[in-house]
Amino acid sequence: MWWDVASERRAEFENWHSHEHFPERLSIPGFLRGSRWRSSAGGEGFFVMYELDVYVTLTSPHYLARLNNPTPWSAKMMPHHRNMVRSQCLVVETYGGGTAQCIATTRLSPKADHADALRGRLASTLADLVTVPGITGCHLLQTQTPRVAATLEQRIRGADQVADWILLISGYDAQTVSDIHSTRLSAAMLATMGAEPKPLTEFYSLSFAITSHDLGRGTAAAAPA
Secondary structure (H helix, E strand, O other): EEOOOOHHHHHHHHHHHHHHHHHHHHHOOOEEEEEEEEEOOOOOOEEEEEOOOOOHHOOOOOHHHHHOOOOOHHHHHHHHHHEEEEOEEEEEEEEOOOOOOEEEEEEEEEEOOHHHHHEEEEEEEHHHOOOOOOOOEEEEEEOOOOOOOOOOOHHHOOEEEOOOEEEEEEOOOOHHHHHHOOOOOOOOHHHHHHOOOOOOEEEEEEEEEEHHHHEEEEOOOOOOO
């Protein structure tokens, strides 16, 4: 998901998102990890990703129950998610993993009759890129929206936009991530692979990440590192 939050709302948003919303989502069976990223350019944009055990978690009764019963704080914050793009995806190519310091997201679409060729060329490129020093993960996602009725959270926010294909390149060296997107994953290179013109690439820095195993942990006076 991508959205903007006005500067005067950011402090409350990050408080709510870290201490109520993430724990709520990660308590749903099948939710493994959530991560929030803020624009590296210092703008108002956020990127948020949830990683699930299986695709059908997106239509589970536990998840839909939360989407249709937002907390009072969630109902207050939802209208402040501006320019929301929300894509429910299948992971079709994945190399590397973990949660790194920085991530680049690219929203793109294949040219007509080029989907298979584009996926094949991206798979080869991503497999090579994950071995580059400074890079930790390279992933290709494709949106597959479940056929469920609009939830109460969606109705509060208004209509969400949807991405098509999504590239995620993460790493511990922001310059390396940037360089890759000006060379091997530039708009011109993606076009030669079979992508439509004008893909949208944005760069983010990690703000917070949590896993389902982090829930319920108390605060100890001292703990081993």
